[in-house]
Amino acid sequence: xxxxxxxxxxxxxxxxxxxxxxxxxxxxxxxxxxxxxxxxxxxxxxxxxxxxxxxxxxxxxxxxxxxxxxxxxxxxxxxxxxxxxxxxxxxxxxxxxxxxxxxxxxxxxxxxxxxxxxxxxxxxxxxxxxxxxxxxxxxxxxxxxxxxxxxxxxxxxxxxxxxxxxxxxxxxxxxxxxxxxxxxxxxxxxxxxxxxxxxxxxxxxxxxxxxxxxxxxxxxxx
Amino acid sequence: xxxxxxxxxxxxxxxxxxxxxxxxxxxxxxxxxxxxxxxxxxxxxxxxxxxxxxxxxxxxxxxxxxxxxxxxxxxxxxxxxxxxxxxxxxxxxxxxxxxxxxxxxxxxxxxxxxxxxxxxxxxxxxxxxxxxxxxxxxxxxxxxxxxxxxxxxxxxxxxxxxxxxxxxxxxxxxxxxxxxxxxxxxxxxxxxxxxxxxxxxxxxxxxxxxxxxxxxxxxxxxxxxxxxxxxxxxxxxxxxxxxxxxxxxxxxxxxxxxxxxxxxxxxxxxxxxxxxxxxxxxxxxxxxxxxxxxxxxxxxxxxxxxxxxxxxxxxxxxxxxxxxx
Numbered sequence: 391x392x393x394x395x396x397x398x399x400x401x402x403x404x405x406x407x408x409x410x411x412x413x414x415x416x417x418x419x420x421x422x423x424x425x426x427x428x429x430x431x432x433x434x435x436x437x438x439x440x441x442x443x444x445x446x447x448x449x450x451x452x453x454x455x456x457x458x459x460x461x462x463x464x465x466x467x468x469x470x471x472x473x474x475x476x477x478x479x480x481x482x483x484x485x486x487x488x489x490x491x492x493x494x495x496x497x498x499x500x501x502x503x504x505x506x507x508x509x510x511x512x513x514x515x516x517x518x519x520x521x522x523x524x525x526x527x528x529x530x531x532x533x534x535x536x537x538x539x540x541x542x543x544x545x546x547x548x549x550x551x552x553x554x555x556x557x558x559x560x561x562x563x564x565x566x567x568x569x570x571x572x573x574x575x576x577x578x579x580x581x582x583x584x585x586x587x588x589x590x591x592x593x594x595x596x597x598x599x600x601x602x603x604x605x606x607x608x609x610x611x612x
Numbered sequence: 613x614x615x616x617x618x619x620x621x622x623x624x625x626x627x628x629x630x631x632x633x634x635x636x637x638x639x640x641x642x643x644x645x646x647x648x649x650x651x652x653x654x655x656x657x658x659x660x661x662x663x664x665x666x667x668x669x670x671x672x673x674x675x676x677x678x679x680x681x682x683x684x685x686x687x688x689x690x691x692x693x694x695x696x697x698x699x700x701x702x703x704x705x706x707x708x709x710x711x712x713x714x715x716x717x718x719x720x721x722x723x724x725x726x727x728x729x730x731x732x733x734x735x736x737x738x739x740x741x742x743x744x745x746x747x748x749x750x751x752x753x754x755x756x757x758x759x760x761x762x763x764x765x766x767x768x769x770x771x772x773x774x775x776x777x778x779x780x781x782x783x784x785x786x787x788x789x790x791x792x793x794x795x796x797x798x799x800x801x802x803x804x805x806x807x808x809x810x811x812x813x814x815x816x817x818x819x820x821x822x823x824x825x826x827x828x829x830x831x832x833x834x835x836x837x838x839x840x841x842x843x844x845x846x847x848x849x850x851x852x853x854x855x856x857x858x859x860x861x862x863x864x865x866x867x868x869x870x871x872x873x874x875x876x877x878x879x880x881x882x883x884x885x886x887x888x889x890x891x892x893x894x895x896x897x898x899x900x901x902x903x904x905x906x907x908x909x910x911x912x913x914x915x916x917x918x919x920x921x922x923x924x925x926x927x928x929x930x931x932x933x934x935x936x937x
Contacts, residue, residue, distance in 0.1 A: 504706035507667050510693040511700045512720045512766050522719070526710040 393567035412490040420498035446552025497531025617643035622673035635826040651823035666693035699763030707747035714743040720765035753784040782901040810850035851899035
């Protein structure tokens with residue numbers, strides 16, 4: 391069960407960090423007048439279209455101690471990101487970033503601009519408006535972002551294989567374990583992992599649709 | 613000596629559906645006055661309010677209230693919206709859907725401010741019984757009162773109202789006009805209102821600015837602006853023409869194009885249809901929620917159309933209809 395536990399741990403940590411990063415990032419993308427923000431948006435969405443192995447390959451190069459960035463991390467901070475759990479987390483953050491940012495961004499863009507403007511004419515700074523007005527009104531988008539990021543991290547294969555190297559107990563997550571078991575013709579074990587992931591993914595998606603349905607009904611009433 | 617509370621000189625290029633059009637205005641307002649901005653859509657009324665509130669920036673100009681400069685393009689002064697003492701009621705009310713009525717009002721309080729103001733405003737706006745309800749469940753009139761209460765809870769020097777009553781029916785309108793007047797007086801506000809409705813303007817405003825194609829075409833008291841050369845009348849009623857029909861019951865039809873051209877023809881060439889000139893018409897004018905029928909001759913209805921804004925004046929003779937510009 392170690393690969394499953396590792397998968398959940400990776401997904402949980404990745405989702406939590408992504409939420410903290412994505413809220414200010416989406417807020418900036420939605421409301422900044424900075425002209426080059428389209429470039430930033432394109433970069434964030436890149437993992438949607440890029441083959442995971444390409445991302446994994448470049449991260450492997452970047453984190454490798456034989457290259458400048460990896461060397462710097464290794465020598466000055468004592469961090470080695472290749473074939474390690476922290477490396478997996480960083481790769482997952484990049485890989486799942488659009489799955490968190492895009493729903494939140496869509497949520498912000500769907501709000502009437504007058505809400506933000508009203509809050510500013512009432513003398514409130516941006517941070518107060520964000521926490522007290524904007525975020526509570528995009529609860530459904532936040533939930534969608536959380537679930538998509540979690541599920542996407544849970545299912546990643548190419549990136550974790552490239553950067554993590556499939557080390558049992560360390561970087562061997564469930565999706566890799568299934569592949570390994572199939573490779574060694576151990577279909578029973580593969581099926582066990584697969585079934586758990588299948589049931590889990592279905593349950594959380596169903597849960598999200600139920601909660602979103604409840605939100606939209608609550609919004610219609612309030 | 614009276615000093616100006618607000619001085620505004622602003623130019624801005626407006627990008628409207630009909631192409632670019634410059635907004636170029638300059639006006640002053642004294643403390644405690646209620647000014648209405650009147651004009652056709654696309655004239656720049658809402659933009660002007662937004663410029664005052666700091667939500668839209670101007671290209672060049674100077675805005676000063678109560679001796680404090682809010683915007684000066686030459687001196688590069690720009691006080692952001694949240695630091696301007698402004699209360700704004702948006703066209704869509706912009707109530708926060710996640711907060712109750714009371715919480716919406718409380719959101720406007722500044723740190724450490726006395727919450728009794730919220731209670732007082734809820735009583736003034738007749739919202740006390742709705743305080744724990746979220747805005748989505750309120751009617752248009754109730755939402756409007758919350759928006760007005762919230763804007764005043766900010767304790768603004770300048771209250772800006774962007775067509776706040778346009779979506780309401782007549783009864784609600786009258787009641788809310790009363791609320792606006794009451795709040796304006798009680799809290800000694802200086803208020804700027806955008807409005808299309810003449811009855812509303814006459815009831816509420818001390819002064820009117822007519823804004824057309826980005827420029828101020830007229831400025832003054834409502835009566836001076838809307839009554840064109842009509843000295844001596846005893847009663848005046850602003851309204852809108854809803855119907856023009858011949859007073860002859862046998863001609864049971866509204867004044868339609870062919871008929872109108874007959875009248876026009878008779879007026880320019882009396883021999884073509886001598887009867888047309890003799891005819892009289894009943895012009896129904898909607899004043900607030902009252903329909904006033906006015907008898908008019910063919911000569912008098914010349915140039916009057918359905919939907920036109922007019923003023924009925926009644927002096928020593930029969931009532932007359934004066935088109936409003």
